[in-house]
Amino acid sequence: MIELTFARIADVLGGHLILDPRDTAETTVSGTVDTDSRHIGRGDIFVAKPGAHTDGHDFVAAAAAAGAAVAIVERQVAAPISHIVVPDAVGALADLARFVVARVRAHGELRIAGITGSNGKTTTKNLLARILSDEGETVAPRASFNNEVGAPLTMLRVSDSTRFLVSEFGASAPGEIARLAGLVEPDLGVVLMVGMAHAGGFGGIESTFHEKSQLIRSVRPGGVAVLNADDPRVVAMAEIADERNQRVRWFGRSARADVRATEVETSAAGTRFLLTADGASMPVSLRVLGEHHVMNALAAITAALEFGVALEDCVARLETVELAERWRMQPLGSDRVRIINDAYNASPDSMAAALRTLAQITAPGERTVAVLGAMSELGEFAGEEHDRIALLAVRLRIQRIVVVGTEARRLYLAAIGEGSWDGEAVFCESAEDAYVYLLDELREGDRVLVKSSNSAGLRHLGDRLGESFA
Structure with a gap:
């Protein structure tokens, strides 16, 4: 995270700062932010999130012992650590993430990509992060950190030297993508597909469409919408992009796609296909198992091209990936x-x-x-x-x-x-x-x-x- 004083963090969060005798309001912190005391190290920020089964406030002392510099809490605690009392710890995470990303963006070259879809988010996120990481410091979620806690925690890993932030946006309830993507207003939004995942929580496929489309509504005006040309519901999101003066880039296996895969062959060693993008064609050997990952690779390539990565570099880097994520194919x-x-x-x-x-x-x-x-x-x-x-x-x-x-x-x-x-x-x-x-x-x-x-x-x-x- 960027360096901030305790007083500045309290001001951003609208919280009440309670200082440990060793600190002052101008004491600074720039460590990692986490809600799990087991992951806390020296100079980090611990967020005491109440949970259904455990309460983060019970672990503030453990975080302090591990070297945490400050805690964000919902009530005053007796642990030997400076802490900032806020009404809602999860809401405070979001507020702090919004502030940090906006500040880095205002003073640096940070580019932000948001990814959503009923399937393939984590694989696409990992493929895009692999491509971008050779261009400059890239922050992307660990595992599937894509919810109201995981997404802000990822955003808070951004520093002044970060060039790319790749955010994955999932949703277990209506309105979640709008809230999370709205924290950063991505430069580019990728929508992979609209399917039946989480349909029970949304009330059907049309409600799922509405939720996923919120990413495109959150992409900044003048940004880029990277859309699946083969999914009719995703295609319909181009109207939203037009309304927000966004440029649309299509990926898929159909002829209308700007970045397209043909001659797809699948084996136990991976998937081979012919990639066509911007008038150029080249073969790709994707080692990630499963033909369905071709679409995820196309989405990652399309996004990377928009961020200025050469097509040859996109392919060379993707071909080094053997496994998208543990427990996924x-x-x-x-x-x-x-x-x-x-x-x-x-x-x-x-x-x-x-x-x-x-x-x-x-x-x-x-x-x-x-x-x-x-x-x-x-x-x-x-x-x-x-x-x-x-x-x-x-x-x-x-x-x-x-x-x-x-x-x-x-x-x-x-x-x-x-x-x-x-x-x-x-x-x-x-x-x-x-x-x-x-x-x-x-x-x-x-x-x-x-x-x-x-x-x-x-x-x-x-x-x-x-x-x-x-």
């Missing part, structure tokens, strides 16, 4: 039994893409095994969407469908109803039951996909299987 195991751990998150679109990838990369004589858990946050659409995934798995001729957990049982029943009734579909009550079953069931030549929403916990099952068959 992560190859584990061995050539004997290959495990693909994609169980960090799941939506109907990402589940379908992962199943298609499994079918595409499995050679003749090898067996496809899909270990599937529940897709969360679908609300009233959960039943039909699990049915649809079961139908797809059967039509792709997945040879063994292992469904894990009570919340996913409908997927198992639907698979049986679609024809997987002769032992092809198996139901396990728990991840432990599935692990025991798979240790005995898997054999040489199996290609195994482990896929579920984070809440189902199958990512740890994938890790265990990867270790067992390494």
